[in-house]
Amino acid sequence: MKLDAKIPAGPLADKWNNHKAKMRLVTPTNRRRYHIIVVGSGLAGSAAAASLAEMGYEVSCFCYQDSPRRAHSIAAQGGINAAKNYQNDGDSVRRLFLDTIKGGDYRAREANVYRLAQVSTSIIDQCVAQGVPFAREYGGLLANRSFGGAQVSRTFYARGQTGQQLLLGAYSALSRQIGAGTVKMYTRHEMLDLVLVEGQAKGIVTRDLVTGEIKAWASDVVVLCTGGYGNVFYLSTNAQGCNVTATFRAHRRGAGFANPCYSQIHPTCIPVHGEDQAKLTLMSESLRNDGRVWVPKNSADCAKPASEIPEEARDYFLERKYPSYGNLAPRDISSRAAKEVCDEGRGVGQVVDGKRLGVYLDFSAAIKRLGESAIRERYGNLFDMYENITGENAYRQPMRIFPAVHYTMGGLWVDYNLQSNIPGLFVGGEANFSDHGSNRLGASALMQGLADGYFVLPYTVTDYLAGVGLSGRPSVDRPEFKAVVKEVEERTHWFLNNNGNRSARSYHKELGKIVWEKCGMTRDKAGLEGAIRDLQALRDDFWKNIKVVGAGNQLAPELERAGRVADFLDFGIMMCLDALTREESCGGHFRTEYQEAGEAKRNDDTFAHAAVWEFKGEGNLPKRHTEPLTYEEVQLTTRSYK
Amino acid sequence: MVKPSEQSSHDSERTLALRLRVWRQLRGGEGHFEEYSLAAVPVSASFLEMMDMLNEQLIREGKDTIAFDHDCREGICGMCSMTINGMPHGPIPGVTTCQLHMRNFRDGETITVEPWRARAFPVLKDLAVNRSAFDKVIQAGGFITVRTGSAPEANNTLIPKPIADEAMDAAECIGCGACVASCKNGSAMLFVGAKINHLNILPQGQPERERRTLAMVKTMDDAGFGNCTNYGECQAHCPKGITLDVIAKLNRDYLRARVKDFFSSTGKARKGGE
């Protein structure tokens, strides 16, 4: 597998501009003769599809929801970073770059991250022009807040619905192009495979989820913006349909998958309430500004109501362990600390699966200090949401929270141009691995999705198209397409006819439990090896006993689910393998063997690289390759939050 | 209905036995209600988790599952859409189907679950309907034309906070369609009004204001939605608290656009058709 990052030469700050100036162009009259497939309509996909169509290309865009506006970007709450320095607090492109590299625990590519920081300012301009109603000051200027422990206020936000508003902006741009006929939008279409012709990505195969039609689409280039794979854990803050299928199918066709073991766990989610739960809900991290995190010192107290546990019997473990950051310790550190106390048997809340997985987030001190109305003003909607879901009033009793999977940093490997190792296959947004290293800073995923979609892919895809020329698009009648369609049809047929006895959801749950336990907040060698064995067994069982009800020519949610779970199973094995072979701790990847005084211990000598996995055939383990990460401008240091 | 705050903190141990009357329909076919019993539903489960349980039970019985739309399950994507006991998104105001929890139902209760009903939202299967008419309305004018990369510096446009807040109030619409489903006229005025209100009050939205309004209303009409007669059911069922104000403003903007259009002049004598 050839992994050439194609990082342009020259000083870091000039790379992108120099590169843009050198890239090839396509004349306007020729553009409509190129067909571009964009899979995904989230921030990255909508932005890319709309921008490319504006330039004059013929674009087809696909998503599995019933409208492009429902991509899971819609759920992002907190905000989006940009180095505007509107607050005059010393922010700059360079500082955003440094923060992002450091936040990623030095496992991201310098040049990509620098470009991200550079284009961040244009994103805000673009979104404001589209009518995104960002929060404002009374003078009419844009407001900012500090987010995720950043020292500067560079986060732009629209109440608690920033992702929604940014997506609606991108969706409106996309809609304008659909209305103008330059984008053909295919909703309720799931990409089930990628088609290569002579080693280049030249199309996809989809299933129309309404009619069941399986169809091949040919294009000059394929852009995947299909989001993250957090749902491999079954319970996550992702949407139900989020899947790894699109990227994993591309992986099976030869695309390298980078760093699958990097996943981010968010500390403030509503705990699991029961066996039948299908989804975890995130609550804004801002709650930790006024809430104190604790558990009982004594596990015998865990079943008691919080009010019956006296002050001296409470363990404010974040304040105890991290006196300088206290309850505001970073996401991964707070999450692990919560897991630790629960593993010690000091968790609170309902017993699920024999354990109490929750810690208190207590506002009583803040309510006493500031008054209930002040707290209501700050967090009223979150308290309401919490009450709606749990039936508990957090003004009277402490909230219960627990970490949940929230974001995945790994993804398809891409070079500086966001092109995978398969020529003609570009990957944007959460689906690629490019900018966040082993841990993502708050408010930077939205930034990356829009940067990729609006400001990177339109240039780099054009450069690629100029290179392949006009004769590049094959016909769907070619044998390559027919063969893939046949494979997909056979798989579909097999699912619908297998005489099994177990539902896809039950496999998914079991898969989720295994990876959450063994490849979640903490990992270790024995656990990961066991997990790989368990997953292999589970996969074998799946391919024997899966039961799929429904008809092939109707909406068939069970068929969709089975296909996604099948890919998650294979993917889960690769994820554990990646975690096993990365013998260090970094960012969201915490190997218990590699720590120093409870903190993650990186091994920069051996592991300052991206691990890229190559598919080696059905049932075989994938092969590990590496892309070394060289740091020219940044000094590698150790994080400390003590 | 039990007020959530009066519940004990460990209500998950309480369960319900339910009877469900669910609408079943294949694409292009006639629909009917089917009845199911479901036992041991934890009150802490969400409504959709209850439906998942029912579906798992159907799978065990070898029967086809009930198709329904859902995705984020946190009340923001607008995909979930069930009329529960006659109420789009169910009995709790301001809550989407996916955020509705079973503690709001009684043991032994019969719950009727139907799809959104409106001519413009044909049923695809069971509880899932086709809402692409909403997308068409947005495609007709629910945008501000701005080419990627051509935007001016963001802080060049000053927007008073109250205006930004008002735009945001309207922009919170999740496009779920409960307004149409609850409207006795099958009207989409709340949805369209929300989008018009978001864009038409912002300075960036002014150049296309009239054009946008006329085009979106025309597309709305062509899609087969009904006409507003100011019932207010939409507002009472909207999970995001969008109010009738947006409809009043849509009406006003429409009138204004029509009048402007009527008196508009090209500055030149017209030659033939346009």
Place this chain on the structure above:
Amino acid sequence: MSASSCYKNCQPASIGKKIIMALSGLVLAGFVFGHMIGNLTVFKGAAAINEYAEWLHAHPGLLWVARSVLIVSVIAHIWSGVLLTIENRIARAGGPAVEVTRQASLSSRTMPYSGVIILAFIVFHLLHFTFRKIALGGQEFGADVYKMIIAGFSQPAVALFYIASMILLCLHLSHGISSVFQTLGLRNQRWRGRLDVVATAYGWVIALGFISIPLAVLLGQLK
């Protein structure tokens, strides 16, 4: 817009129909107020109301302008009302099996019905008092409007139909008047409640104003 496409494009949009509905409704609502004030002169005695009637007939220009505006309004109101009602039935596609109403008032839900009955009433009313095709009370009254009123309302059936129709008019107006403000874009959350009160009050003023006459006749106060 070319002439040939006008047929399709000139059919007013949903909101256009609503605006026609509101403006014509407003004219009619204004008219009923004037009409009621005129009628109430009956309480000043036979001479007063007969004078008022004579005055009207002495100004045929004015009368016909008013009548034309009314006729146009009634036709526009009914035409758009019928279209709206039919289109809305179709758009609703039957509705859910369980029908729940959270906010829509009784008056709003019965607009077409109250409207149709009012229409029936108007037809009857015109035949009775304007065209005098239905001779209630038997005689030719000539210019003596007062006598005609007394004779008509002395028949309990006529008086009761009149009273019932006015109550329906009250119902129609208590949604209609507030609705006009909404339709013309002149209502918001703050004013909605207040306008609803104003509309209901207006409806009752009109209805009670009209009803007072047959009631007085029935109770023997007007002879």
